[in-house]
Amino acid sequence: MLVAGATFLFAASVGLAIAGIVAVLMLGSMLAAKLQPAPVRASARNDRRAPGQREPRIWNDGRGTIIDL
Numbered sequence: 001m002l003v004a005g006a007t008f009l010f011a012a013s014v015g016l017a018i019a020g021i022v023a024v025l026m027l028g029s030m031l032a033a034k035l036q037p038a039p040v041r042a043s044a045r046n047d048r049r050a051p052g053q054r055e056p057r058i059w060n061d062g063r064g065t066i067i068d069l
Contacts, residue, residue, distance in 0.1 A: 042058045057068040 039060065057066075059066055
């Protein structure tokens with residue numbers, strides 16, 4: 001009976017340690033995601049376009065900036 005109790009206590013403490021490590025890693029991941037720079041909406045200036053031209057579309061798809069003229 002003593003061995004079973006010690007085994008249960010060991011398993012419970014290892015489980016709590018793993019849960020704590022996972023919690024710290026998840027917290028670090030969330031904080032790292034918050035520290036990423038915020039995306040900035042880019043737009044063309046309207047005074048440089050000739051009459052009748054549409055505004056160019058500019059966006060970033062995560063792999064690079066795309067400029068659709």
